[in-house]
Structure formats: C-alpha cells, structure tokens
Amino acid sequence: MPLRNRKQYCESLRDGREVYIHGERVKDVTTHPILRKAIDHGAIDYELDKREGLQDLFVTQSPTTGNEIRRYFQIPRTAEDLLRRRELIETATKYGNAIILFMKEIGTDALNALAMITHQMDKKNGTHYSERVANYRNYLQESDLSMAGAITDVKGNRSLLPSQQAMPYFYLKVLDRNRDGVVVKGAKVHTTSAPITNELIVVPTRAMTEADRDYCIAFGIPANTKGIKIISRPELENLSWFDYPISSNHLTLEAMTIFDEVFIPNDRIFMDGEWEFAGPLANCFATWHRFTGISYKPPIADVMIGAAQLIADYNGVERVSHIRDKITQIIIYAETIRTFTKAAARECIITENGIAYPNPLLCNMGKHFFATHYHESIKAVQEIAGGLVVTGPTEADYKNPATRDYIEIFLAGRKGAKTVDRLKVMKLIRDLTATGYAGEGYVGTLHGEGSIEAQKISLYREYDISRCVDYVKGLLEING
Amino acid sequence: MPLRNRKQYCESLRDGREVYIHGERVKDVTTHPILRKAIDHGAIDYELDKREGLQDLFVTQSPTTGNEIRRYFQIPRTAEDLLRRRELIETATKYGNAIILFMKEIGTDALNALAMITHQMDKKNGTHYSERVANYRNYLQESDLSMAGAITDVKGNRSLLPSQQAMPYFYLKVLDRNRDGVVVKGAKVHTTSAPITNELIVVPTRAMTEADRDYCIAFGIPANTKGIKIISRPELENLSWFDYPISSNHLTLEAMTIFDEVFIPNDRIFMDGEWEFAGPLANCFATWHRFTGISYKPPIADVMIGAAQLIADYNGVERVSHIRDKITQIIIYAETIRTFTKAAARECIITENGIAYPNPLLCNMGKHFFATHYHESIKAVQEIAGGLVVTGPTEADYKNPATRDYIEIFLAGRKGAKTVDRLKVMKLIRDLTATGYAGEGYVGTLHGEGSIEAQKISLYREYDISRCVDYVKGLLEING
Amino acid sequence: MPLRNRKQYCESLRDGREVYIHGERVKDVTTHPILRKAIDHGAIDYELDKREGLQDLFVTQSPTTGNEIRRYFQIPRTAEDLLRRRELIETATKYGNAIILFMKEIGTDALNALAMITHQMDKKNGTHYSERVANYRNYLQESDLSMAGAITDVKGNRSLLPSQQAMPYFYLKVLDRNRDGVVVKGAKVHTTSAPITNELIVVPTRAMTEADRDYCIAFGIPANTKGIKIISRPELENLSWFDYPISSNHLTLEAMTIFDEVFIPNDRIFMDGEWEFAGPLANCFATWHRFTGISYKPPIADVMIGAAQLIADYNGVERVSHIRDKITQIIIYAETIRTFTKAAARECIITENGIAYPNPLLCNMGKHFFATHYHESIKAVQEIAGGLVVTGPTEADYKNPATRDYIEIFLAGRKGAKTVDRLKVMKLIRDLTATGYAGEGYVGTLHGEGSIEAQKISLYREYDISRCVDYVKGLLEING
Amino acid sequence: MPLRNRKQYCESLRDGREVYIHGERVKDVTTHPILRKAIDHGAIDYELDKREGLQDLFVTQSPTTGNEIRRYFQIPRTAEDLLRRRELIETATKYGNAIILFMKEIGTDALNALAMITHQMDKKNGTHYSERVANYRNYLQESDLSMAGAITDVKGNRSLLPSQQAMPYFYLKVLDRNRDGVVVKGAKVHTTSAPITNELIVVPTRAMTEADRDYCIAFGIPANTKGIKIISRPELENLSWFDYPISSNHLTLEAMTIFDEVFIPNDRIFMDGEWEFAGPLANCFATWHRFTGISYKPPIADVMIGAAQLIADYNGVERVSHIRDKITQIIIYAETIRTFTKAAARECIITENGIAYPNPLLCNMGKHFFATHYHESIKAVQEIAGGLVVTGPTEADYKNPATRDYIEIFLAGRKGAKTVDRLKVMKLIRDLTATGYAGEGYVGTLHGEGSIEAQKISLYREYDISRCVDYVKGLLEING
16 A cells, blocks of 8 residues: 555544543544644645655655655664654654654554563463564554654552552453454543554553563554544644744644453554563663654754844844853753764664664653753743843734834834734744743742843842952962 | 721722733623632731731821821831831731732832932932832822833843834833823833733833933823723633642732833822933842842741741651751751841831832842742652652542542651642642742752662762772772 | 950960871870961961951840840841851851861851751750750850851761661761760761860751651760861972962861760750750751851852953953953852842841741752852953963962063063962962862863853854855845 | 783873972873863773774774774774764763763864875875874874874964964964984863873864964874973862762863973874965864764763753653653753764765765764754753752761751652652753853852743743733724
C-alpha cells in the first residue's frame, strides 16, 4: 500500500472510536473543532514526504517488502540512522511550528524498545514475542498507520507497587485470559495523540516484582477497540492566528485512556507476565522516548531566539549588553540539547540483535538539561520583551477602527519597525510563554513594579559601596 | 461621607467611560461579563471593613476631618504604620484568593510619592503642589474612591529620551496650555485596574533632561474624562470554578490608557515641567510600589505551599525526601519576601515632612528576590504534582455520567484521599502555574519523557562510578 | 574582678593544657607561632572595650553583681538586646579583619541554650540544672573567661544512633559515675578556638532515644582539665602581610578535642541522661549559633564588595555593565544576610523564663542563604579581578631590585592607580578566595582559556541567529 | 632525533634562563625544590610514550620525515584526529593526577592557529609566513621540545586599545626593526609552564586597529633568549603526600614573562603588522586552547566523583537520597564537558588548507559550562564530605604516638572502613577544593553552624505549613 495522504489519514479516524472532550462524547473526531485542529496538525506529517527536498529524509524502503515506508519505522542499525531519526523529528517539528506532530514518534519508540526486550525475553524463555513485534511493525508501516503510546498508569498511591494498592486496577491488569488472548482493565494517562491515532501501543510503566505478574503486559491494538474510552484534556477554542500564532493552528492532544475490559488477541501481545523484563522494557522505552524528546525540543528554542532577537530589535535595544547576554542564554539552551542528542546517536550501543540504541546516559543528560533549564529561556525572552506581552491589546482591538490608529501610533517601536510586526512578535512570545492567569502571573512577577534590571540598578545605587571601599583601604593601608 | 459599599462602588462606574475589550466598546462596564468579574473582585475591598476582626486593620480616622477612612489613605508616619500597610495589603490579597485587589494600592503609592516629592519641589521653587496633593488625597479618601496609576509610557525606541523620539507622543506630553490647565497627549501601558477605578493618577516614568520639560507632567483625574480611552487586555470567559478555582472569580485587569488631548485642570496638576524632579518622582513611586509588590506576594506562595503539601499527601509521597526539599524551597520563597517587606518597613526613612518612606534598598531586594526566584516555586510545585495537572480531565468530564466513574476510580490517590479533592488541587495548580499552551509546555518540559527525578536516578545508574572510585583509590594507594 | 586585658588573657593560657599541632605537643601555647597568631587575633576582643566609641556596645553591667561584664554574657531579654548582640558580633568581627574572634560567641550561644532548656528540664523533672547554669555564667562573666563550644561528635557511621554504633565512643559517653560527678569518654570535632580558650562547654549534637541515655551529657570545664587533649588543625606559617593581608595576622583555630576519661564535677553538669531534651538542646544551641553565624558574616561580604569595586576601578572597568551586575550580586549577598539577622532578632520568641530567643525559622533562612550563595560572591569577585589574582608575583618579587621595576611598570592599571595598591587588592582577593591548589584551580577554571564573558561573546557571535529570525518571520508572515 | 626522555628534557632546561620565584633568581631550575616539582610533573609527558598500551595514542610519524614524533604535533586533518587529540590530553592529564602536564598542549594550540591564519595572510598579502610556521613545527617536533604560550598582555587600562594606553608597552610592542629581525618590549601574564619549557610561542591577545600595527606581532623563540625574564607565581613548599595527595607531587607553574628588548630573528616571526589578522589569530588560538581546556577537565571531575562516592561510603551515607543527588550533579558536570568536547571534534570545520578546526561554538559552550558550573561540583563534594575536611588532623598527628590511637579510633567511619583511608580521602578533597584560608572559609560557610541539609530540615519544620494547607482547603472547599 502506498503512503497515505492527509485525507486518507483523516478518514481513517471515522472508525467509531469512543472519545470524550469537555464532558461530551465526540460524534465524529474529524469534524469536532478541537480534534480537527489536532488532526490537521498531525496531518502535516502525511504531507511532508511530498515537500521539495524532504523526501529522502522522510521516506525509505522497507527491508522486507521493498515498499516505500516512512522513515520513522526504520529500525536504526547505525549511529547514522539515529542521527537521521533525530533530524527527521527536528525537521517534522519545525514544520509543525515547533510543536511535535506525534503521529509515529512514540509508537516507534515503543516498537524499538519492544524489539530489543522481546529479543532478550525470547532468548531466555524460548517465547516468540519478537516475531509478533516484527509482524506488527510490518503491518503498521505497510498500512502507514499512526500510533499513540500508552505507558503511564494512574498509579494510585505512588509509594506502593501495583499489587500492594488498595484498588487492583491502579495499574493496567490482566483480568481474564482465554485461548485467544487476554482481557485487561485499567487506565493510562498522558496518552498523547490517542484520540487521533489509529493504534495504541501499551507497555508497563515501571519495574515490577513477581507479585505484580498480572500487571506485566504489553500489546498493540486499534484505538477503536471495544472497551477503550479516551478522555481528551481541555483545549481553548476559537483562537485567532494573530493572537495565538502557534496554538491557533497547532495542537498536540493529551488524553487519559481507559481500558474497560478490553480484549487483546494473542498475536498482538508482546509481554505477558515476564516480570523481570517489565523494568528493562520501561527503561528501554524511556531511553528511546527521551531521545525523541531531545530531538524535538530545539525548534522551540530557535523560535525563542528568533523572537527575542526580533523584539529586541523592534524595541531599539538590540545592542544592549544584558539583552545579548539573555539571548546567549537561550542559544546555550538550544545548542546544548542538540549536542546531547547528536552525542546520544553517535555513542549508541549496538545490541545483540543489531539495533542502534541511543546512549542512555546521554539521552538522560539531554532530557535532564532541557527540563531543568527551560524556565531560564522563558524568563530570558520575557525579560527582553517586556510586560506588554501580557498587557497589550489584541487583533480585534487592532481591527477596531475606534482604537486601531492609537495602537498603530503608540505601540510602534524603533523607527522603521512596523507596529503590526512588533505586536505579532509579542503575541508569539505570549502564546509560547505566557497565556492565561498562570502566564500573566509569571510575566507580572518579572515586570510588575519594575523589571529585574531596574532593581539591579537601584541596588547598586542604594548600597553604601564607599563604606566597603574605605574598609578595604583601611585593611590594606591604601591612601587616596 | 461614610465608606462606600460594594453596590455604591459598582454604580459609580456607570459614568460614561470609554473602555474597549476584545475589539469592542463596552457599553456598561458593570454588566460586561469580564469587567464584571474584575469589578466583583475589586469590590471585595469594599466589604472587608465589615468583616469580623478586620475593621481595625482596614479602617482608620482622617487626621483632618476625623471621619472614618480606609487605611490605605493613611500617610505612614512610623515603621509601625508601614508594617500595618504591609499587613493590610497581604490580608486584602488573601481575601482576593491571592490576587491583589488593586482598588487603592497603586493610587496611594502615587499619592505618597507625590507628597514626598512635591514637598521638595515646593521648597526649592516656591510652588504649591503639596497643597494640591493633600487636597486631592482628602477628596479621594472622603469620597472613598478607587484609583489606578498610569505610569509606564509606551516608550517607542527604548534607547532614546522622550524629546529624541521619532514620534513626539511616545511619552505623555503637554500639548497645549491655558489659564485653567493643560492639555496632554500620549498613552500609558500597564495601567492596572484603570477600566474599573474612579480616578487615574499619572506620574512620569523616568528621569528626564531639560529638553524633556513638556513630558514632566503629573496629575489626577476621573477615568471618564473626555479623551481618555482605555483598552483592556484580553481575558478568558466562562471559566468554571472547579477547573479554574482562582481565575474563574478573581481578576485584575490590565489595560492601555490613551490620552487623546485630555484637559487637566490646574488644581489637579502636581508637576509641570520640573524636569529635575521627574527622576526622583519616578524612583520614589517605584519604591512605594515595590513595597506594595512585596506586600501582596506572600499569599500566592502560601497557596503554592498548601497545594504542594496537599497533592504530595494525596499522591502518597508526603514523606519523600526530595518532595520535602521542594516544599522547603517554596517556604524559603514566601518567607524571604515577607522578611524583606517587614525589614523595609522597620528600616524606613522618615522624611523632612514626616513621611515614613520604606527602605529603598530593602524594597528593591525584596522585589528582585521575588522576580528572580518565582519560577523555582512554580517548578517545585509542578514537579511535586506531576503531569496530570495539565493532561487530566475537567469538571465537565467528571460530571458526565459516561466518564465520571472512571475518573472517580482511576484518578484516586492514596487510600483515604477523595478523588474530587485531588482533582481540585490539581486544577488549582494548573490555574496558578500552567494554563494554555505556554503552561502546558512548561509542565510538559518537566514531565514529558519522565520527571527530573527519574532522569537523576538514571544518570546515577548509568555513569561508571566504579571507574572513578578505582582512579581515586589508585591515587591514594587505598587497597580494598 | 575587672575586665581582663590582652596580657591577662594570654597569660591565663599558660595552664598546662595538652595541645597538639602539626604532630607535636605544644609546650607553651602563648609562644608557638601559629597559636600565638590565633591568640593575638582572639585578644582583639580583650581590647575593643577600650576603643573610642565602642564601650557602650561591648560592656554592660551584671544584673546580679552590678559589675562591668562583657555584653556577650548578657542574657537577651528583648529584641533590642538581640539586635545589640548582632551588632556586637558584626562589629567585633569587623575589627578582626572580617574573621570572627570566637572568644565568647559560641560559649554564650551554649549558655543561652542551656538557660532555656534546663528551665524546661527542671520544670518537668524537678532538677536544679538552671541554677548551675546561672552560677557558671556568673563565674565566667566575673572572671572574664573565654570559652569554646564542643558540640559535634565524631559520629562513626552517620546513619546509626550513638547506642547502635560498632564502637561505643563515637559519641561522648558517660563511662562512670560517682557521688561527686561523672567520667566521660569520646571526642568532639570542630571545637573552634578550643586550644586558646579557658573553658570548654559541651552539649549533645543531636536528638537521642532512651537507649542513648548515657550520651545525653552537657557540662562546662576548664580546657586544661586532665584527660583533655586538643589537636589543632594545620595552618600555614610565615605568611607575609602583603601577600596574605588577612590570614597573616588573623586566625581562627579549629581543633579536635579528645575526652579521655575526663572527670566532670556535679556542679558543672547541666544535663545527664535526660534523653528527651537532647534534641531540643541541640536544636536550641543550633539556633543560637546560627544567629551568631549570620551576625558575623556581613563583614566578609563587605570586604568582597570593597575589593571588587577597587579592583574594577584600578582595571579601568568600573562602569562596565556586567561588572556592576556582579558587584550588585555581592551587595545582595551581604544585605540579605543582614536582613535575616535583624528580622530574627526582631521576631524573637520570649520564653517562659524571659529569654529573647532568635526566631528559628529566620535564623535558618539566613544561614541557608549564606551557605548556598557564598560561592556566587566568590565567583563574582574572581571574575571581576581576573586571573592575575593567582598568577601574579609576590611581595618578595616586588622587593627584588631585579624585578621590581618590571612589576611596577607592567602591572599598573588605569592611569592614576598605583601598582602597589592594585597588587594589594589582588592579594586580598587571593587570600580571601583563592589560595593553594584548590583556590588556584577555582580561578583557573573561571579564567583559564578565557573568561566567562569572553565565552559569552563568542557564543552570541557563533550561533546562526539570523536563521532563527527567519524562522520566526516565516511563522508570523513578517516581510523585511 | 629520537623522542627525548625525562632526563634529556630536564637537562635541556639548564640553559641559563632567567627565572625568578619568591623574590629570588633561580640558579638552576632543575634543582630548585618548587621548579623541580613542576619539572617532574611535566616530565611525566616524556615517559607516557613508553607505557604499556599508550604508545599508539602518544606517538605518531612525522608526515614529512617519517620519524617518530609525539602526537601533540600532528596537525589534525579529520574529526578522528581531533577525537584522538582529546583523548591524548585527557589521558595525559589522568596520569598527571588530574593536573594537565602542559608541555606541548598550549604550544601546539598556537601552532595550529598560526597554521590556519598565516595561510589566510599569505593568500591575501603574498607573504610567506606559512612556510616559517611549518619549519618551526618541524624543528620542534623533531627536537621533541616543550613549549609555553605567551598570549595575555598585561593590558593596563582594560577599556583602552594598545595604542591608546598611557604607557606604550602594556601590550607587547615592536620597538625596533632591522634587516634580520625585530626587537620587542612588553610583558605577558599567565604564561603557563614558561619557567620549564624550551620555547615560548607568542601571539596577540585581541583584535587590533590599524593604529595598533606595532602590537600585531607573533613569533617563537627559546625561553633562554636574552632579555626574557620569567617570574613564577608563589607555590607552597614541603607538602606531605598524605596531606596533599595531588599538589605535593604535581604542579603546573604559572608565570609572568617579561620581554625587555628581545630580538626575534625573521624566520621565527609569524605575524608583523597585519592588524586585520590579529583578532582572527587571537580568536583562532582561543578556540584551539578552549578545545584543550575542555579536554583536560574531566579527570578532575572523575576524581571528585570517586572521592565523593568513597567518603559517602566511609561515612555510612552512601544510600542517602540527597547524597546520590549531589554525586549525580558531579556526574553531569563531568559528562557534559566530555560531550561538548567530542561534539566539537566531530563537528569540526575543515579549513581551506586542510586543517580540522574544532567547532568554535561547541568549544565555547564546553568552556562556558565548565567555568560556570565548577563551583557546584566543589560544593557538592564538600557537602558530602563534611567539615572534617578542613578541621581534621594531619599526617604528622596521625604519626605522633601521643595522638595516633585517638585518631585511629575516633575518626573511624562505618564499620569496615579503615580510618587511614577515610583520612586520605578527606585530605584529597581538601587538596582539591579547600586549602588555605580561602578554602577553609568555603567549607566553613557550608558547614559552620550546621550543614545546608540541616537547615532545610529546620525550615520545613519551623514553617506553619498547616496554615497554608487550611488556606488552600478553604479556597477549594475541601473538608477533612
């Protein structure tokens, strides 16, 4: 089957799936305004292979059928393959306006982890999970399906194991078993894109003990399988492009996915009770997924650098020392992540069954870095932009003849900068860093009652430095 | 006149003022859903004097008329007065669900600064501004009016002085002058509460040179004065209390205020051309306002501490070492701000005309601290709460019979914690720290692909520590 | 007895005490070069009461005898008393060239804690420890003795309680008991000033359980008591004043104090077996001592501010933006500590027996702040000063006619600054922040291969910012 | 000529050079105790080629003569060459007990930069500097000489250019010129290893203007050339191995090098007046040298990790959560630097004349990271080790029969750990992070009055968290 296009992807989602959002069952996910926005965002992935210059990056041949498949499905065999996977994810994200598309990334993270761990399981136990995983991968890539990953259980009391919990389904559990398969019950959270992907791939979320056997279950099934109920998180509607230049048209859905006695056929089961391998599988998935995480992050940082530079220019402060310092901080953020990602690819581990596994130490360092330093970039760009990011008027005010001219004249920046461009950049920074009460609070904390730089100037002026200088001169017997 | 009540305050706003929001002129600010929310929030201030136990704090006598006036208007004469002003602002904010009420805080910051600087101006130049300021204060306190401050000019190119700009009105300017007063033109941004206060008090935003004389203008006028046009920033509508426990009912409006040839009568002008005093007035206002800023901040930190402790408890991790460490970080945040504020009061400067001026060094240190460390508190509470804060379902989903039971069962925490309470705390944390694409991105960056703590565990495990131990043992000739 | 003078203090140390340093028993502590330096430093405290303007601060009357006593011994009864104690310690430290004198600070910290906790013990158990503590205080103040505190036990395995340890004396233990007193065995570390003070005051270092009864012992005894052996830490000798402007003449000795079957008479025992009070006593002492800690810290910060400002001036970079930023950072360090200390005094708790107890929360915040941010001040001053701090020549080179002129000419700074003054400031910064291999390594890490500011400039230049700007312009449809 | 050995290197230094230390002219650098220590350290480099398994890394063939040369001299042509250079420097440093040997690193950094920039100069101006540089490299590698780099001028007023200074020789200047060469005057600081290397290579330290022509001079000459006077920085003498396990035997000398009318023959001049190339040469050298910097840093971090792990183990706290957290922090430090260095090699730029130039952005990021985060590693290891690092007794005390047993018994750690090993690790940490008044002050600031972790526990306990919990419960209408 040839690669699907946007339309085929969209239509494939009209499959009777049970999706809820804002308290209501969605009748047709392709027409609901929020879900449609997410679908349109995801559909970008179904078009990039047609773009000038991107085909080589996005498409490859299946080693088994020789058919064209999307490169996401390619099992990395070399450092070069991983570098290309990194580039693939960064590039796709770039075309998603710095939001990852999440059609195949998590799914193939899970497939790659399953390929590694089922090989170990089969070798130890004489099982045949590897073959099932390989068949499933073939099916997915030949049908050009999109997949979500369902990993994180709801967990209940976080300091207890699955089998110790007061309620038996805080972790997804095998409830019943027959010749053809198993029945599972439980719920997974953070199942990104689940409402709008074709398949769900499920793996355990943590290491388990023998008592937790029934919780050691991994599988792949269609999202419309009976008993699956997906509750999407809330999203804002009717956002104008001008005021929300990213989130008006781009959206990654998060969801909670409930498995209410869902039947899984044998050929889609990839782990069932092998408790010693639950931890390794969870860790292995985590490494693959962290590699994806550090691959998709740089475009956001690049948007921040570009926006910071532009607004500094429009405000007439592009050459000010502390402004450059703050932009440099975001540069360090962007490039450190890229460096870790490339290093994780180059220092990959080639497994016994020939898979190039991204270096776990370096994946974790990259992820740790981007999580611990993100706020600094946000803070830097907000400090550069100023409070108008959250207190300024909207597109509607700019279109209103009664206020347009005032905005045009008064919100101009340095000579030569267009007011409308300056507003656009402000709105971008708002969308990226400062929406809602939370975001306004953040900016307000920085700029309310005067910027941080203003405080520093006051502090230098208000402290009696000359007293300290005299003290030191006295100690050192310096005269004059 | 006795103290006004909520109703009198609301009705006083039906005065023909020219307010815009979301691109439309507001016909009646008291009935527009967004403005009404802000008015209801502000109106809390008109009720606190009636609350059991608060009267002494909120009400005092006018030293001139002996009438009851709100304590905001009291000119601080001693450290004790400033400590009470601090307590007044913290307490009022607490009743505003951690959002400052902004009915009189900024206005009296400006009045106090004007009282100090006009004294100096009069002394040097023989003018009589002080008397005008005192009369204006009397008028405001006896009429129990609410006031906004209009300080920050739009600035144009930020590296140029007012008189150097390409466009003459990037700073508010005196356009014309006659026997009765002056006509001004320009625009101020970040004029908090301007759409819903009775009066606007205007002071310069920076130090000026002699060439900038016409920009050295300070005054107070009603918000409905002809030529004043106020554009409110956008706000979200129809937020449910459950999903937005703070911002659904509490709101501080930010706005841009345009002065299109506005006439200011002489008796309301408090500075006009005294360029050497523009900087001192701007600085003096900044100090008063920073004192206000550090007075209203602790309730937000207390909400974060309470929410962090509760969610840690509900998640079953209350005794985990790194969780306590993160809560301690927020405690440090809250208490450091309080400490600086009290110190600024206690180490106040008594001016020549008997005003207790909060210590500028300490006000700036407090403001600098809260601006530079805010993100750490946000990060701490988000790390403790987990990703569900942004990916979890809403009140509507919880009310939907098709999903309610799943949520009830699966999103329970430790035994004994009610699911609904756990969700409430999550929504509070979301409202406070993580709404919109920006907030979701922040949490996603922390928790996506595994929490920071998960990375740290991986890092410790993946690094070859034994190699380092052997190296050191070799250096030190340690055997075994 | 009148207040002792420097000479009396020195002579009182010729008492047969058993002190070791650098592997040798010290025959006479008053003539050993290292110990003599420490004694001369401590002796400053015996002279400050004679200085113009300091008498009121340093001397007060005994409430029991009416005799003149040093203010250290005064039991604080009010916030004002604590503020004066803070000022006393900061001032004395200032005269010690920013090194605390440690003649009476720790000892009175212990006395104050004992006064508080023995009151509680007596009340609960009907004991009479309070009286003993009061008598001991009277003896100390009337004799004008100096005291060290011995608190921290050697601890062995830090995760075990005293009674659980493999060796019974990892915590100081009562070995034997008779009608007249007890015999103790064990060792305390970090017994600051023990080699050169008259008395040692001993309190437990942690909370204990009932099984640890024999470790719950507090007392005061002369430093020359039989069985006490004091091992001083190593110190450098023969330091020139020019090259080591602080440590050449000022020194606080640290030591390990061994109690090898030491007899303690009953009237000097202040706790013996009351295990429930061991924790409270340790905590109470900790709070008093942290109050002392945050009182003596600001002079060091002031030296850093003065040195940073001077060297910036001499280097010709006093007006550079990032230099001022770094000085501001040290200002924040100094003043934050002062603010916490004053706040801890002002928000003291008055105990049942009328002692003004510094606020524990605020003492801990102050101590936490100075411990966690110290390195930033060091880094700031080192960044400002440059690598010459550790690579530059010495006084001897400057005195050597063969090299003097070269140094004079080539190491001059901005016009008008004397080379010798510039060198002095560099040496001060070295003494304060960068001696030895460790300190050189620190500066080398900052400045080797180019300063941090140099890297930042390179980073801004090397990153392709225009690519980011174009990306953002594309997203926002900005032309030109 | 075959590779020299330790003895040949040492003897080559008896060449009449003019070296000063501690105010005296050194008669024979090979017998002066301090210089001898540095020579012995440097001489390690002359032995590593003979070590089992290191030859391939340390030795290669000259592409011109085919003779064996040290790999330092190899011009990197590929990323692989740079990776090997990185490994070479890290390995050599490891054998120097984590102190870089500095026999050839800086010198070849300068040669590589000169090879790049002289190529550009020759191309533009038709000069023949490249050939001179190549000849000089051949001479150095065939003779197996050691070299120092003299880069940083003394600078005078740092905000003025060379030609603007009050004194003409604040930057090294061409004073005179004849047919055979030039005469220079000035002084360079931070000329690492200059007292004990055979040659000095000199390049400009910054970008220059046309007016600074006479300051644009680069060359290489023997360290014993007439007019060169080298003043070494001070170093401690007679350090015992036990107490100073690193610095007792290993030492990198820093020095100030004076050029008092030194003649440079034409064939050793590599730049003379080409002012447009001064900046590029300085920058290019900086990049090469930063690559060296980030190559030699990891062994120190590995020593810290090993020492931290060992002392945590000996103290019985190896499994404590915050201890592991701190070790993880040092791991991140070590591995981030390694990652940047490898990335700088792999993403090198191949110049027109075929040199693999380390990526400047990544070199700067690596250097910036290690300079800005070093203190955190120091702090982490000091926090783990405890105050005994600076207050504990010395080897001499341990050898003294009067105190040995006390030390043996009381300073033992967890069961099974030898006291002597525990002391050794403490001394290592002291040597590495905390010698002298400066280092003691650092540790004292962390641990004096209780460790940071102790403060955090107190803070959590002292704050009224239940008040905050009640506030939040009130806001959210949570009962119970």
